[in-house]
Each structure stands twice: as structure tokens, then as C-alpha cells.
Amino acid sequence: EKGGWSSFMRKEISEEPDAVANTLLGRVVDGAVVLPELGALTPEVLADIDRIVIIACGTAAYAGLLGSYAIESWARVPVQVELSHEFRYRNPIITPRTLVVSISQSGETMDTLMAVRFAAESGARVLSICNTQGSSIPRESEAVIYTHAGPEVAVASTKAFVAQVTALYLLGLHLATVRGTLSPAELAHNIDELQAIPAKLADVLVASEDIGQLAGWMADTRSVLFLGRNVGYPVALEGALKLKELAYIHAEGFAAGELKHGPIALIEPGQIVFVIVPSPRDPSSLHPKVVSNIQEIRARGARVIAIAEKGDAAVLPFADEVIPIPLASPMFEPILAVVPLHIFALELATAKGLDVDQPRNLAKSVTVE
Ligand code: BG6
Secondary structure (H helix, E strand, C coil), rough: CCCCCCHHHHHHCHHHHHHHHHCCCCCEECCCCCCCHHHHCCCHHHCCCCCEEEEHHHHHHHHHHHHHHHHHHHCCCCEEEEEHHHHHHCCCCCCCCCCEEEECCCCCCCCHHHHHHHHHCCCEEEEEEEECCCHHHHHCCCEECCCCCCCCCCCCCCHHHHHHHHHHHHHHHHHHHHHHCHHHHHHHHHHHHHHHHHHHHHHHHHHHCHHHHHHHHCCCEEEEEECCCHHHHHHHHHHHHHHHHHCCCCCEEHHHHHHHHHHHCCCCCCCEEEEECCCCCCCCHHHHHHHHHHHHHHHHEEEECCCCCCCCCCCCCCCCCCECCCCCHHHHHHHHHHHHHHHHHHHHHCCCCCCCCCCCCCCCCCCCC
């Protein structure tokens, strides 16, 4: 039930902190990740895996892309992300040491189910991340990590996305533990960061209360671009997808480093560009590079909305608007940065008078190939 909310989507966005908290519940014990549901995928099996292929569609695939950065970085195993419907048609290389991880909110997406079946028949180990108990995909997988986001009714996925990322991060930290690739201090730090996310998400919801006004003056816009780099890149893709789905506006997400290789040609005066800015504390020095991207597009007349760490003074002179997010380690910032984009898509669709729970032409779960 919607309760007092104007739409399921608005209610489900408000539940993003709980979706993460409930997905973590019982899975961190005495400072260690505990996933008894992995069953046959024992620590020995997981220590021996030499490649991971994540398969999913839509929003779930963007959660997978974000998870791939975390798993590779923490567990030092190569991770490839494939759209489910592309996966089995490329004659993929699968061995008994390949772990295929499917991600699906509904557990019924036919493209993903078929890919899971193909992976199992090809001899891969198959793990699924799913939000729906007893659905088809978990039944055909060796093991399941359930996300506990609660029922998601709105067609566009929001709270399931943050829960999927949480499950992938738990998996990444578990793999790092069994493979011995992070020190005890690094493990403890990342587990602390993960556990701090629900409270920070609650802060983001409060800080995002003015996004409705922002969306108001953009209701007539025909195109919105999203730029992000590294872990900000999947956030850019997710922000663009939400806007297409809900507001029927042309939207594209780009890797910020790619800007000069093509997309900058799209920038003309008035073009709205959301930029997901890495933390100025990020040791990889991506922050100055993204700030310089902002200067480049600003110089060509773009209207820039920056999603940046609270207190990041470097973006202020160049952004038309800054949406602040709480401080977190770089790997965890995207879980916070995505929420304003969910809200923006909701508000823009609302400003256009559209049905946010049931966008045209879309279904919550696509059970045909
Ligand atoms: C699409 C939905 O059809 O399926 C998206 O419109 C969703 O919102 C995608 O992300 C995948 O669905 P699922 O249930 O497999 O996560």
C-alpha cells in the first residue's frame, strides 16, 4: 500500500535507507561478512574462481557495473558485466572456474533467466542476487543472496538498486576475505563504511528536498546529459535511464573522460548536464579532472548541476547548482549520489504530469525474451 505517499516510487525512494539496512541485517557478525546462503559456493570454491561475469538488465545491470569496480578492487578477480540478452549470443568463455552472478529484482526477467540457464548448462558456478523469494531465477541458481528491499511496485527500480549494490559489496568483501586480498584493517574499514550507508542515505533524502524546484524549471527541457567517472560512471548511466523511463526525455550517461572524444560536440548553450563529482579526498586525483570537465562544458554554455561531496569548494564557482552528499570512502559515494538522481527523475516526471509508477510502454518484469 502507498500509505500517505503520492506514488509508490516516492515511497520506495524514501525506503532506500531501509533497503540497505535490511540487506545488511544479520550479514555482518563480529565485524565479518557472513553469507551462509552461499551453500555450495564454499570459501574453497570461491577462492579458486578465476573470473566473474555479472549478468542483468536495466537498472540491475548498472548495479552490476558498480559492483564490478568494488569486487575487482577488493577481491582482485576480473569481473565482466554483460547484459543478459547479449551474454549467451557472444559464445562466451565459460569454465568451471567462472562464477556467473545474475542480478534481478523480480527474479522473473526472461532474458536473465535464460542467461542463468545457459551459464549453468555451460558449467559455470551460478549465484543470483534477487529481491523476490521463490521466483524463477533463484530456483535455477546454485545459491542466492536475497536483497531485502521489500516489495517494489513502481516500474522504475530505486530501492532495489541500492539493495543490489549492497549485496554485491557484501559479496566483494566476502570474496576478499576468502581470497586474502584485503588486510584485516582494510576489511574492517570497508565494512564500517557499508554499515554507515543507511544513516547517510537518510541525510541525502533530507538534502534532496529542494530537487522539486530544480525539476520545475527544467520541465520543458528536451535533453539531459549525465557525466561520471570511475564509480560515478554507473551512477551517470542510472540517472539517464531513470529520466528516459519516467520523464520521456532524451538522456545519456557518459564516462567523463570520454567527453572530449565525442559527447562534447553535444554541448550547446543551455544544455543541462549533471556531473557526479568524485571526492576531493580521492587519492586517484580524479577530482581535478572532473572539475576541469565541468569548466570545459561551462565554457560552452552548459548548465551544470553537480552532485558533490559536502564542502567541496572547487565545484562551487562552476556549477549552477550543487547537490551535496555526505562524506564517504570513494567506493561508497555512488550509493549516496544515485539518490538525488532518482528523486530528480521522479520530480521531473511529476512536473510534466506523468504517471511515475506506470510509465508508458514499460512493464515491471519482462517475462518474454
Ligand atoms: C525492466 C524494468 O523491464 O527490467 C527495469 O523496467 C528493470 O526497471 C529491468 O531494471 C530488470 O528487471 P529485474 O526484475 O530483472 O531486476
